[in-house]
Amino acid sequence: MSSDRKDDHVRLATEQNRDRHRPNDFDDIRFVHHAIGAADLDTVSLSTRVGSDEWPLPLYINGMTGGSESTAIINRDLGVVARETGVPIATGSMSPVFKDASTSPGFRVIRDENPDGIVLANLSANASVEQALEAVRIMRADGLQIHINSVQEIVMPEGDRAFSHWPENIARIADALDVPVVVKEVGFGMTGATVARLASLGVGVVDVSGRGGTNFAAIENSRRTGSDFSILSEWGQSAVASLLDARDVADDGNVSLLASGGVRTPLDAVRALALGASAVGVAGGFLRILRDDGIDALIAEIIRWTEQIRSITALLGKTTTSELTTSDVVIQGGVRDYCLARDIDISGYARRSESEKGQHA
Template identity: 45%
Template structure:
């Protein structure tokens, strides 16, 4: 979640006990507002773009569950599990409690975790413990998180603050526009990202915050030379709706649902990937930087292990999960979240077995039917969905 300056707030006695909107002045409670409103959205969660995608069934998997290898090579590290706890929170006493519980669950399950925006701690050192609790509770892969409104030096501070293995830079213009206290000038964002890339010594991921990415956006980010792109599409937490609920008049309600869905964003990423490979093969003067292929991460509206399998099959190297895991923690506590993550690991392995996919690369060769609104939007963008429905069963890189 994106963050602006705020002040430390009293911690609740239990992680699930979020303060109501009325307990603190709005300027003090924004981070807790985000958690409370995001959790309420999850409870009302319905269909999204993942429902427009189906695997083509094969009655003979020709393998056993124990044959599945779910590991992925992500940002220079080997992950045993291709999904992780994505960026959520931090910046208040109560959200610091949530961060500690999320990190402990990630450690118990052997999955990576990402911090929420660390802007608050960069501006107020008293809030640093709400983020350092992440590293205190996990030895695993950990993402730091800033937006492009910080300096390159501050980005490096965010990485050092939690001894992070990688850095997420969240781009959230749509959220900022509706946020009452949000930024209104985005003219320096690309330049700042380039400066951060030159300054930090860990892999950098540029991520959206639930509004997805067009092909033009993905091209622009890929050209910067980032290590990975998190397309973070529409379908999960809607930060326009959240920020609109925080406005006195809530006058931006008509903008709910802004942006591209996660599935459409993944399809866009594949198109850009193919374009860049063609440019590399067809241009003898292309520089190595111009054809660098960043890894693709999927997040936004991931509700089930089947959604994870679909995202991986559509080209994601890893899948970030925020809303569902946060809701599970608030509802069932840390032990409930650990049980849920373990269930997801087992169920993803079962789904891969059903598809006859021993590895994640094999999963990317399984036939997919993309229909509904997502299919219609993809066709308007010139994306050939027949290619996904008739893919080879040969392994690919």
């Protein structure tokens, strides 16, 4: 059943990501253009600090799949792509390894193909400390992603129904591991209070992973034969809203934010970086390209993304991705409404460059 479910997830996620241009909250973030404020392109560095680590790029392949013969092939291909482009990569959930050890090579192939890159292992918040340690060992991982997915589990016919132990379990894992722990949602977003609580549990990096990308409530609902959970298809908040909600927590310096969910273009990636993300993850959109067009096409696409992220950064007058948080952005539409409802002060975002007086015109 687990193997069939993994294959179902890949098929349904690929279909969901056919429409690369569907609107989402990233459209509510617009940069203010300063006509003579651009930086020289060759001065732009794309390296970024994530927690205490330095990543070569502010873009990563987020966790996708594993646990079946067909997904092992996908993981092999993703490992090649990560090696050839230099982007960090996370595995899909390695929970199947602890039910059937024969699935382990289908995850480890990512590291086999990408021996020197940044690789994150991935487990659920139900994992034991022993499983977390073993997952890191198997992957020779540079960190561990713990995914939290209560909405998906509720809709999943065979999903978990107990969640209150997650905080204590996350704290135990964070305390036991000597590599960074990254806690990520699976597409329903986070509040600043959630990020603050995770930081208090010893988590140094949080991927807010919001609504707008692969929708696991819709995927699991399509697998149900009983009650219809389509009422949850729009549950949660976007990565954009989540970044704005959590910005004060990140500014305290105790946690780094990552962003994923609905990142359709390099412009969306720069928008997320400007709102405080240290790096931006993509899964479904890259999976579609890999399955439809192959390894070479995905390598070319990621190279194009990195070139365009660099170009947009220069256009905004910045030479590092961390400087993007001083870019002027206008927040509109539903994101503005969310911020007003949550009492999030966005009044200064459109004039952040005024501290750099005289540089723009």
